[in-house]
Amino acid sequence: MLLFYNFGRYLLFLASMFSKPEKIGIYISRTFNEMVSIGINSLPIVAVIALFSGGVSTIQTSYQLIASWISKTIIGSIVSDTVILEFAPTITCLVLAGKVGSSIASEIGTMKVSEQIDALEVMGINSTGYLALPKIIAGVIMIPMLIIIAMFLGIWGGMMAGVATGILPAESFMEGARSSFKTFNVVFALIKATSFGFIITSISSFQGYYTEGGALEVGRSSTNAVVYSSVMILCADYLIAQLFL
Amino acid sequence: MIEIQNLNKSFGDKDVLRNINATFYPGQVNVVIGASGSGKSVLMKCMVGLVLPDTGKILYKGDDFIDIDYKKKKEIRKQIGMLFQGAALFDSLSVEENVEFPLKMFSDMSREERLERVNFCLQRVKLENANKLFPSEISGGMKKRVGIARSIALNPKYLFCDEPNSGLDPVTARVIDLLLKEITEEYNITTIMNSHDMKTLFDIGDNVTFIYKGDLEFEGTFEDFRNSGSPLIEEFLAASYFQR
Numbered sequence: 374m375l376l377f378y379n380f381g382r383y384l385l386f387l388a389s390m391f392s393k394p395e396k397i398g399i400y401i402s403r404t405f406n407e408m409v410s411i412g413i414n415s416l417p418i419v420a421v422i423a424l425f426s427g428g429v430s431t432i433q434t435s436y437q438l439i440a441s442w443i444s445k446t447i448i449g450s451i452v453s454d455t456v457i458l459e460f461a462p463t464i465t466c467l468v469l470a471g472k473v474g475s476s477i478a479s480e481i482g483t484m485k486v487s488e489q490i491d492a493l494e495v496m497g498i499n500s501t502g503y504l505a506l507p508k509i510i511a512g513v514i515m516i517p518m519l520i521i522i523a524m525f526l527g528i529w530g531g532m533m534a535g536v537a538t539g540i541l542p543a544e545s546f547m548e549g550a551r552s553s554f555k556t557f558n559v560v561f562a563l564i565k566a567t568s569f570g571f572i573i574t575s576i577s578s579f580q581g582y583y584t585e586g587g588a589l590e591v592g593r594s595s596t597n598a599v600v601y602s603s604v605m606i607l608c609a610d611y612l613i614a615q616l617f618l
Numbered sequence: 619m620i621e622i623q624n625l626n627k628s629f630g631d632k633d634v635l636r637n638i639n640a641t642f643y644p645g646q647v648n649v650v651i652g653a654s655g656s657g658k659s660v661l662m663k664c665m666v667g668l669v670l671p672d673t674g675k676i677l678y679k680g681d682d683f684i685d686i687d688y689k690k691k692k693e694i695r696k697q698i699g700m701l702f703q704g705a706a707l708f709d710s711l712s713v714e715e716n717v718e719f720p721l722k723m724f725s726d727m728s729r730e731e732r733l734e735r736v737n738f739c740l741q742r743v744k745l746e747n748a749n750k751l752f753p754s755e756i757s758g759g760m761k762k763r764v765g766i767a768r769s770i771a772l773n774p775k776y777l778f779c780d781e782p783n784s785g786l787d788p789v790t791a792r793v794i795d796l797l798l799k800e801i802t803e804e805y806n807i808t809t810i811m812n813s814h815d816m817k818t819l820f821d822i823g824d825n826v827t828f829i830y831k832g833d834l835e836f837e838g839t840f841e842d843f844r845n846s847g848s849p850l851i852e853e854f855l856a857a858s859y860f861q862r
């Protein structure tokens with residue numbers, strides 16, 4: 374029952390965001406600020422994850438392909454497809470759920486317990502629209518962009534690991550990657566990234582907004598935001614794969 | 619003027635407010651007094667729309683704040699200023715930006731006009747040269763003053779203050795009290811102030827609403843309050859005389 378109660382509350386929370394904004398310019402400016410916070414500030418961690426996941430993928434694929442008759446170029450195909458389809462969108466978003474999700478939940482949660490949200494409401498400002506909507510829009514725009522960067526860096530990382538360990542030359546890796554490349558895979562990954570961006574920002578905002586109590590509860594909301602976002606990302610990952618592949 | 623009629627509010631089995639009737643007048647400091655947990659804050663939250671009462675009416679110049687449509691409610695809210703117990707300043711904004719915030723959201727002023735108004739409000743609360751500081755860099759008393767400056771920025775008709783001097787030293791608390799009294803009279807604002815501090819009532823209270831465990835025990839002028847003879851009020855007064 375609690376699950377249905379919370380899901381209903383989550384839907385009402387989402388619906389409450391959509392009212393006529395007081396000053397559209399302020400909302401646009403807030404959205405750009407959030408785009409910097411969610412997108413640009415997450416770039417270093419996304420780059421590190423992408424490079425290493427690509428590199429490890431190359432080494433492990435090579436380790437599993439022991440038959441001498443299998444062409445080495447297949448490593449490039451497997452690594453690039455894995456990076457595009459799964460590693461870049463899913464692994465990156467699971468990490469972003471930790472970084473971005475906890476930050477959003479603790480920011481909004483602190484505002485809630487220190488009555489800053491009440492202050493917005495008393496002024497006649499739609500607090501969910503003012504606080505959460507710019508974050509959700511920024512997440513839905515910026516997370517797919519981060520994933521595109523993660524795809525490039527993941528494939529590059531895989532290629533560099535192959536070259537550095539002598540598994541295969543860069544040309545063979547790229548030949549394999551090109552041969553198996555399908556535009557649909559990128560579209561599929563971007564559908565996933567957009568959905569995950571929405572999940573991370575909306576669930577974290579929801580968790581923060583309904584924080585009651587003090588500092589301890591802010592920490593709890595932050596943890597819940599990461600846990601629920603991560604679980605929902607995995608569920609959505611499965612559903613999207615089932616629907617589109 | 620604000621009128622409360624037959625207001626009831628409960629949380630689960632606990633009745634927090636029972637059949638409250640009260641009137642709050644413009645140009646006067648209307649003090650809602652009562653012990654901690656008596657229901658003062660819930661009453662104030664009902665009046666500003668943060669908590670929905672179970673039954674009753676809250677009339678702003680005859681308009682029932684509970685029943686009116688969203689648009690009208692928003693209009694009334696623009697006429698409300700509120701000073702929260704912890705000031706509730708926006709942490710990410712400087713003092714200047716905090717005071718400017720309601721002007722930015724609800725007025726068509728240019729940047730220069732807004733800054734002029736911000737500086738006027740900050741001067742009015744005797745807080746010059748703090749424009750660029752952030753809430754984390756200022757004292758509790760200064761935060762309260764910024765909170766007052768923010769709440770008067772849009773020239774409100776109604777000013778709600780939830781325990782404005784709690785957590786402050788006696789000197790700063792008195793300064794804040796007198797400042798609120800001055801502003802109330804100068805701009806003919808209907809000020810409603812929650813307090814359990816009788817000193818505030820002695821210093822600036824014009825009208826008194828005394829709530830005891832969710833029930834309205836007294837409503838009237840300060841003089842009538844002092845001479846009411848109610849044992850509960852006597853107890854409050856005796857404690858405050860002892861403090862003084």
